[in-house]
Amino acid sequence: ILNVEQSPQSLHVQEGDSTNFTCSFPSSNFYALHWYRWETAKSPEALFVMTLNGDEKKKGRISATLNTKEGYSYLYIKGSQPEDSATYLCLGPGETSGSRLTFGEGTQLTVNP
């Protein structure tokens, strides 16, 4: 992996479902990994910043884990609600971005009532 990659690209779930998605990044030269939520017609909002291998962060029903050795982070949403519908962006290290972090393409989540 040369750059930050997110999967899946989009996801549709029913209200009440739990879901998770992935951010993958080159495991060499790790600095930090950020997760952002970007709702339609709003600006991106920071959810978590993680810096240590094994980090786990939680905010309400949303949590994230980090594995810097294998180069991935998972974002989990428990009991999805329609207001969770948004694009979730990962900001992490890329091989081609030097010391700067780079955004993945995002996972677009739609929660149907």
Place this chain on the structure above:
Amino acid sequence: GAGVSQSPSNKVTEKGKDVELRCDPISGHTALYWYRQSLGQGLEFLIYFQGNSAPDKSGLPSDRFSAERTGGSVSTLTIQRTQQEDSAVYLCASSLVGTGLNQPQHFGDGTRLSIL
């Protein structure tokens, strides 16, 4: 407190005109970033400022794009001789500078630029 402020919120201009976009970061934030999102695309990095200097301007798509920051605060992104492919939402973000890029970025509401 005040967040990141961008102006104008919308700009419609004719192809070939110059435009200036403004970003007023959160007070005390020394790092400032410009991104853009073209239709159907993700966030594209344009330029990063640390104080008044730009250590990374690798994302500027052509020499028609330039940016400056004065007084370690307000930044302007200038696009000369605009083209239709410049149409996008231009987002500005600022952050404190922590160790190892561990400070979250705070985003403005963006400027929606439309080139006719």
